[in-house]
Amino acid sequence: MAAAPSSRSQGKKIVVFGATGRTGRPLVEQALEQGYYVTAVVRCPGKLDIQHPNLQIVQGDICDIESYATSFKDKDAILSAFGSPYHSIFNPTTMYSESMKGIMEAMKRHKVSRLIVVTSWGTCPGPNNHWFMEWFLKPFILNGIIKDMAVMEKMVEESDPSEINYTFVRPAGLTDDPPNDNYKVEEGYCNTNTTMSIPRADVAAFMLECLNSSEYDRKGMAIASLRDK
Numbered sequence: 001m002a003a004a005p006s007s008r009s010q011g012k013k014i015v016v017f018g019a020t021g022r023t024g025r026p027l028v029e030q031a032l033e034q035g036y037y038v039t040a041v042v043r044c045p046g047k048l049d050i051q052h053p054n055l056q057i058v059q060g061d062i063c064d065i066e067s068y069a070t071s072f073k074d075k076d077a078i079l080s081a082f083g084s085p086y087h088s089i090f091n092p093t094t095m096y097s098e099s100m101k102g103i104m105e106a107m108k109r110h111k112v113s114r115l116i117v118v119t120s121w122g123t124c125p126g127p128n129n130h131w132f133m134e135w136f137l138k139p140f141i142l143n144g145i146i147k148d149m150a151v152m153e154k155m156v157e158e159s160d161p162s163e164i165n166y167t168f169v170r171p172a173g174l175t176d177d178p179p180n181d182n183y184k185v186e187e188g189y190c191n192t193n194t195t196m197s198i199p200r201a202d203v204a205a206f207m208l209e210c211l212n213s214s215e216y217d218r219k220g221m222a223i224a225s226l227r228d229k
Contacts, residue, residue, distance in 0.1 A: 012211070013037040013075045017062055017103075018082030020047040022176060023118060027081050027204035028055070034208060039075065041068045063095070065102035072106045077114035077211055081204070092144040096152040104156070108163055115156070115166045116207050121222055122146045123153055123170060153220065167216045169207055172224035173197040179205060185223045194224035 014031060018024035019040035025048075031038050032052045041060040042048055048057055060068030062082055072078065080103065100117075107115065123146060156166045172195065179201035184194050206223055210216045 011035075011037070012077070013039070014077045014079055014211070015039045015041060015068075015071055015075050017041050017078075017080040018118075019057075020044065021081060021083055023083070023174060023200040023203055024081040025050075026179075026201040027079065027207060030201070030204050030208060036208075039071050041071060062099040063102065065106055069102075069106040069109060072110040072112050075110070075112050077116065078103060078107060078112060079207055079211075080115075080117045081207070083118075093148050094151075096145070096148045097155060100152045100155060104159060104164060113163060113165045114211070115164055116210050117152075117156070117166065117168055118203065118207070119149045119153060119168045119170050119220070120146060121170050121172050121224070123150045123168070123220070157218075161218065165217050167210045167218070168220035169203060169210070170220055170222045171198045171203045172222075174200050174203065176200060180225070181205070183223055183225050185221045187219050187221055195227055196224065198223055198225050 012035075014036050016024060016028055016031070016038055019028045020042050024040075028038055028040055028048075028050060032050070032054055035054075037054045037056075038052075039056045039058055040048055041058050041062070043059070043061055045057045045059050058068060058071045060071070062068070082099075096119075103115070107113065153168055156164060156168075159166070175197050177199040179199050181202065183198055183202050183206070185206060202225070203223060206221075210221075
């Protein structure tokens with residue numbers, strides 16, 4: 001069920017990267033349903049077929065700061081849900097870290113401090129991490145992406161707290177299942193009583209929740225669906 005507009009979201013203006021993607025699209029849809037004014041920065045505007053009076057579509061390249069920087073003016077937050085093309089997941093990449101340099105610079109130019117970014121479960125190593133992620137997915141499939149996401153996270157973490165107030169949303173395996181609002185979030189990593197997956201729409205919902213709570217400020221929050229009892 002779509003969340004009704006609330007007083008917390010009314011009038012807030014956000015920028016969304018990755019709006020044509022499988023996580024970004026539900027993020028845009030839910031934000032509009034909740035009363036946000038959304039600016040979607042996309043490479044191909046024709047791929048975003050959502051029509052809404054509170055939606056502005058800006059053609060821009062996440063790796064070209066000058067193509068989108070002016071869209072940050074007078075905004076309350078920047079949300080990034082972009083991802084690598086499937087064919088590139090096996091290859092080294094610097095797309096996440098390099099694009100974040102531009103996003104942070106544009107935020108500083110226009111004095112926007114709130115940043116919410118989708119990364120991944122695997123960026124936060126620890127003794128409780130799931131063996132499948134640590135011993136199979138990270139070294140053999142997602143190695144390039146996870147490494148660059150970790151570089152990006154470190155870069156943001158080292159930013160001036162007065163300039164960048166971040167939240168990293170670290171999902172388990174993303175699915176296109178309907179949202180079920182039955183998930184767990186935990187700082188760092190979570191695998192107790194959780195599955196190894198999470199619907200993209202639930203990730204989008206949590207990103208918007210982060211906008212309205214200081215609980216997740218300057219933290220990396222893992223998110224995964226709870227196991228059925």
